[in-house]
Amino acid sequence: MARPPDPTIGIRSLPAADLALGVPRILAAADLRLPLPRALALPVADATPAVLRVELHEGAPAVRSFHFSPPALGTAAPAAPADRDHKPAHRSTRRTRIAPPQDVVKLSERFFYLLQPDLETMLQAGRLEFPRQPFPFQLDGMAFLVPRHGAVLADEMGLGKSMQAISSIRLLVRSGEARQVLVVCPKGLVSNWTRELADWAPELVVAVVEGDPQRRRWQWSLPDVPVKVANYEVLVRDRDLVAGLGLSFDLVVLDEAQRIKNRSSQTSEAVRSVVRRRSWALTGTPVENSADDLVGIFEFVAPGQIHDRMQPRAMGAAVADHVLRRTKDKVLDDMPPRLNRDERIELTAEQRETYRRAEEEGVLRLADMGREATIRHVFELVLRLKQICNFDTATGESAKLDCLQAELEEVQASGRKALVFSQWVETLGRLRENLGRFGALEYHGGMSTTARDEAIRRFRHEKRHSVLLLSYGAGAVGLNLQFSQYVFLFDRWWNPAVEDQAINRAHRIGAVGAVTVTRFLSADTIEERIDEVLRRKRDLSDAILSQAEAPGASGLTAEELFALFKLAPPRSDERPDSVAA
């Protein structure tokens, strides 16, 4: 038996006879399971080893470059260099950054905002002094306004919207981004604005457009005045003049912008006709009665951004980047508290009788009218009943007045001051007659601007005047009365936004202590039923501005108004969408 081949041997031994077959035959016959070793012949001398090159350096990375052109340094002198071992003056560690708005999409423009110094640095470097240190949330407000072409600053009343707007205007003027600014405000607030501009931006030259047509034409034409202030009525009157002069503004700021919520009004049209690059609206009540109010404001701020068929949630999402709203409880930890009291007043016996009769007769009349009854008829009944809740039309008795007098004795005794609001000038007059011992002063739209300013001055500076009686219309807007610690709502307004405005004349930045708000509510009357509707309106405003769930109903609809008296609503052609405040 043949021995198996030794696997350790590379070459099998072949029988001698195979060698005669020749190499190919030998190979073919050979067992090729085992590899045959190859011998390599290597030259020894002049050996050049192969080189393996490993690429380490990939070359310079691609670079994107952006160039910016800040205004010439002459517009803001650099601070003097300090000594070599200078420790920079203490700076707040907080840095308020200006973020690019969402509608800025070009990378270079987004970089422009991202690469700016923080606001605190810009203010210090530009030597922009403030009479009072801004709150952090106010710096946030400025960071919000400065980069935006369309913005609504909707902070709760009393948080310093005008200060934030003025400070932002300063930054824009200082950086050369704004040379012509127009501030439009209610007539009664023009002096307020000139005071605040002098306070917060003393370096800015300001002109108030007022007076006879010739004077106004000259004022509109003034070339080197960075800030002009005009009231809404002047703008409506001078609309054609402004257009005829070819005026355009880098920025138009509307104060109390809810004035233009009605898109078809002359005021709204006049404001929108002004040629401008930036449009800012300041309002503590962007939604007063319905979502349409916000649409009206946005026709000025960012036309086409929203429309009135949008659901509240969708509207909230669409305006989110354009609207900034803060409330006191969220931003002011150290704000003096606001103490709310609902004073439930029992009518006097005579008042109750007068009220009962008036309501019965009024409801009967409405029922008799059937479908002929209109909103106006219901409105008139509501107003009449509310007036009886204030003062008995037959006897002049007033349970509310009795309560108010008792409260004011305490206010006067403590050396404090109080504001009393009513929707009727006649009521204010009657209150003044009865509250003479408290030095009551009046403030309403029927007074001249001079008389109103004088009333404020005396109330502010003369101790003997403990009470200021104001109408919601004139007194709820723009006044700074933060030295008053008591607010009485003698009768309620149609919507909570205006009531909040009234309350915030006192409860605002600078308030010296807690502000007590007393809302009079006549028990078992129309006032209690209206109060319920007012609560629902608050929910609407919150729903839009906080993008919460949509509320079931919005505004004081015709159905709701008639439901106050358990009546059927009027004919559809007499029915407005909501009751105007």
Add this chain to the structure above:
Amino acid sequence: MEVGPDQGGTAHHGEGVGAEAPSYGFLTTVESAAHGLFGGYLVVDVLGRPLEFHCTAPVKVTRAQQILYGSTLHGHLHGRQIGAALLAESKAEPALVLTDQEAMLSVRPHTRLPVALVKRHEPQDGATGGLHVQPHASDAAREGVIRDWLAALGAAVDVCEPFERIRAAIEEAQRH
């Protein structure tokens, strides 16, 4: 091109405070786990306002580089690859280039501009915090002038703050 302090010959721009309004360069990198290392270079005026901004595409380190550069890899990446590329693109001639990363000091051989490391020390153990300034070794002789420039800038701007802006801008660029 490698330029050191003793080469080039021309006087450094803006030598001594009091010359025309200077600008300042801020050089740093941002690491992204997904993409690699981004470089950013911001030039600001004496009030801290942006004049130029340059940023690189991400640079990824290869395995071969990791092995063969060893401990010199950081300096190579930051200084030679990224820093030099950024400074080469800039048209500005700042008085000073500042960085908050020690590895970036190695850009110095690739530029005529003085380079210094700045870092803020937080207050610790009763000691007050402060600013640590370390010029590149080749600029040690000009430390006095460098501190003067820093003081001029520091009067308006927190000298460590612009690095935050660069990081924010690079983050933004990644989103685009």
